Amino acid sequence: MWKYCLKKTAQVVIVMILISFFSFAIVYFAPGDISDMYVNPEMTEEQKANVIAQLGLDKSMTEQYFAWAKRAVHGDLGVSLSNKSAVWPQFMQRLPATIILMGSSMILSLLLAIPLGLWSGYKKNSWLDNLISSLAYMGMSIPSFWFGMLLIIVFAAVLKVLPSSGMHTVGNVSAFDTFQHMILPCITLSIGHVAVYIRYIRANTIGQLSEEYVLTAEAKGDSQTKILFRHVLKNTLLPIITLMGMNLASLVCGSFIVESVFGWPGIGTFAMSAIGSRDYPVIMAYVMLSGFLLVVGNFIADLLYAFVDPRIKRGGASGGK
Amino acid sequence: MNNLLEMKHVAVNFAAYGGTVQAVRDISFSIEEGQTVALVGESGCGKSITAKTIMGLVKKPGKVMEGSQIIFEGTDIARYSSKEWRKFRGKECSMIFQDALVSLNPTMKIGKQIMESLDNHAVTTSKEEKKKKVIDMLKLTGIADAEKCLEKYPHELSGGMRQRIMIAIALISHPKLLIADEPTTSLDVTIQAQILAEMKALQKKLNMAILLITHDLGIVADVADKIVVMYAGKIVEEGTVREIFYHPVHPYTKALLNSVPRLDRDGKEMLCTIEGNIPDMTNPPKGCAFCERCPHAMNICAQYMPEEKTVSSSHRASCWMMDERAAKGGVAHA
Numbered sequence: 001m002w003k004y005c006l007k008k009t010a011q012v013v014i015v016m017i018l019i020s021f022f023s024f025a026i027v028y029f030a031p032g033d034i035s036d037m038y039v040n041p042e043m044t045e046e047q048k049a050n051v052i053a054q055l056g057l058d059k060s061m062t063e064q065y066f067a068w069a070k071r072a073v074h075g076d077l078g079v080s081l082s083n084k085s086a087v088w089p090q091f092m093q094r095l096p097a098t099i100i101l102m103g104s105s106m107i108l109s110l111l112l113a114i115p116l117g118l119w120s121g122y123k124k125n126s127w128l129d130n131l132i133s134s135l136a137y138m139g140m141s142i143p144s145f146w147f148g149m150l151l152i153i154v155f156a157a158v159l160k161v162l163p164s165s166g167m168h169t170v171g172n173v174s175a176f177d178t179f180q181h182m183i184l185p186c187i188t189l190s191i192g193h194v195a196v197y198i199r200y201i202r203a204n205t206i207g208q209l210s211e212e213y214v215l216t217a218e219a220k221g222d223s224q225t226k227i228l229f230r231h232v233l234k235n236t237l238l239p240i241i242t243l244m245g246m247n248l249a250s251l252v253c254g255s256f257i258v259e260s261v262f263g264w265p266g267i268g269t270f271a272m273s274a275i276g277s278r279d280y281p282v283i284m285a286y287v288m289l290s291g292f293l294l295v296v297g298n299f300i301a302d303l304l305y306a307f308v309d310p311r312i313k314r315g316g317a318s319g320g321k
Numbered sequence: 322m323n324n325l326l327e328m329k330h331v332a333v334n335f336a337a338y339g340g341t342v343q344a345v346r347d348i349s350f351s352i353e354e355g356q357t358v359a360l361v362g363e364s365g366c367g368k369s370i371t372a373k374t375i376m377g378l379v380k381k382p383g384k385v386m387e388g389s390q391i392i393f394e395g396t397d398i399a400r401y402s403s404k405e406w407r408k409f410r411g412k413e414c415s416m417i418f419q420d421a422l423v424s425l426n427p428t429m430k431i432g433k434q435i436m437e438s439l440d441n442h443a444v445t446t447s448k449e450e451k452k453k454k455v456i457d458m459l460k461l462t463g464i465a466d467a468e469k470c471l472e473k474y475p476h477e478l479s480g481g482m483r484q485r486i487m488i489a490i491a492l493i494s495h496p497k498l499l500i501a502d503e504p505t506t507s508l509d510v511t512i513q514a515q516i517l518a519e520m521k522a523l524q525k526k527l528n529m530a531i532l533l534i535t536h537d538l539g540i541v542a543d544v545a546d547k548i549v550v551m552y553a554g555k556i557v558e559e560g561t562v563r564e565i566f567y568h569p570v571h572p573y574t575k576a577l578l579n580s581v582p583r584l585d586r587d588g589k590e591m592l593c594t595i596e597g598n599i600p601d602m603t604n605p606p607k608g609c610a611f612c613e614r615c616p617h618a619m620n621i622c623a624q625y626m627p628e629e630k631t632v633s634s635s636h637r638a639s640c641w642m643m644d645e646r647a648a649k650g651g652v653a654h655a
Contacts (some may be wrong), residue, residue, distance in 0.1 A: 212423040219376055219418075220438040221489060222413035230437075231426050238428070310474040311427055 098266030116200025139195030165263035245301025432471030
């Protein structure tokens with residue numbers, strides 16, 4: 001088990017180094033001169049050269065990369081060009097808002113998708129399955145920005161029951177107020193995930209139900225409920241762990257559409273405005289962070305998988321499947 | 322001896338896109354208490370479906386046809402409700418399957434998988450007692466380190482061990498009938514012999530009947546009391562081991578016996594095979610189903626279904642060559 005963890009950790013480190021290099025390279029090779037943001041036409045050539053030297057932009061790419069990487073390792077991701085303050089604290093400040101939204105969306109998605117997917121797979125091709133499946137297709141096809149706006153129109157503009165944007169009403173910091181603000185973005189964010197999870201769980205359930213061990217369970221006299229919950233459920237949910245691991249990055253960083261629509265003060269809106277104003281240090285930090293989360297998400301999923309699936313934990317020494 | 326199980330005119334159909342597949346066509350046979358019956362035939366002849374029918378495990382699109390009677394200890398179980406089936410399975414009748422690796426839940430501990438049958442049939446209540454029963458059962462099936470085995474997962478055991486676990490699962494509630502669907506096909510020969518011997522020993526101890534389903538006549542000889550030969554969903558011949566091995570009547574039985582590899586034959590001889598394939602069961606031939614592959618086929622074989630004839634009180638077969646009008650010497654010398 002320890003060997004497995006160590007191997008996985010080494011992989012994470014290597015991938016992280018590669019990600020950092022590529023995210024640096026993308027910005028380095030991006031069209032436009034970064035120093036344009038720091039110089040103005042009134043400066044003399046000498047002054048311009050000074051600024052460029054100060055920023056280290058006169059050095060070679062590899063030198064620049066290592067200088068940047070060295071600082072990044074120590075948590076210094078540079079200074080935002082637009083508001084001249086350090087990037088990392090700004091990320092940290094916005095992270096909780098994103099995590100609250102994402103976490104609740106993830107929980108909501110699973111709470112809905114597990115029973116629906118399981119039921120849909122169990123009652124394959126019944127009218128209920130057809131209904132759930134068609135809803136899932138719709139959920140996957142609906143663009144989130146459109147659905148978010150629809151929700152705003154219905155619940156905020158017409159019915160006036162829920163706030164349309166932000167995280168707090170000004171002057172109100174109660175948890176209930178935040179909860180109210182969270183409902184619409186959370187639903188918007190969940191709809192696509194629920195749909196994907198349902199399709200996945202349904203397919204897994206159908207697959208598992210046709211496995212031979214289900215027949216053995218039936219031959220012992222197990223009831224259908226027992227087969228579904230004691231035998232099939234665990235085997236069905238195992239692959240979902242991988243799916244969730246892969247989704248971790250998109251949950252934290254892929255939410256800028258929903259965050260922008262609802263004006264949620266999270267990482268998404270921050271990155272969005274940085275892209276708009278070509279704020280390179282922020283963009284780089286953002287790319288790094290999403291890459292990092294993708295790798296870490298998969299890493300956690302792998303470890304978790306090894307923890308819950310006995311076939312992986314023991315290394316499958318004696319003729320596993 | 323009393324009949325434990327009597328199958329009367331059992332037929333199973335499968336509705337498929339190409340038409341209805343008649344997997345089992347009106348078969349009748351019986352198993353006495355404590356008897357071992359071997360159901361023999363090649364792949365696709367309806368053996369496994371027959372076994373599943375006895376367990377009530379024929380699923381859609383399969384359907385046990387009206388008029389099928391499965392009489393178990395005097396009760397017709399063919400029309401059992403799903404609740405009645407649950408009480409029956411595992412308690413009265415158990416089943417073991419061909420490939421033990423896929424037949425065990427990969428993510429559930431062995432002990433728990435065996436214990437489930439006890440949970441279902443509530444033989445004992447206390448957990449300690451159940452655990453003791455499971456351990457005793459594992460020891461009976463020849464697993465040395467039974468306590469340790471409870472905590473293991475299927476992939477940690479060898480093929481032979483896994484099949485022993487399957488036997489333990491099947492026998493923990495002491496059923497009266499054990500159906501073994503190709504129990505040794507996925508094992509190597511030495512383990513095959515061990516498992517069969519183990520089954521035989523347990524049969525004596527627990528006094529149960531066994532329905533052994535196999536395509537391998539080689540393993541049948543030592544184990545079975547009676548052999549039922551199936552072809553294309555029908556029983557073509559039935560008799561005691563002695564009768565089937567020494568005086569087979571049906572050409573298909575003879576062909577099956579010929580295709581068993583033997584050590585006493587000349588090594589240069591080719592292994593005998595039966596030419597051709599089983600007929601399309603969506604549209605079974607109206608005459609004898611074996612007619613196309615039969616070396617002795619006559620005109621009538623393709624036209625009319627042969628009736629079942631009795632050879633002795635325990636031996637019956639369905640072949641036109643047994644008819645007195647058939648060419649002289651057909652049966653005896655064929």
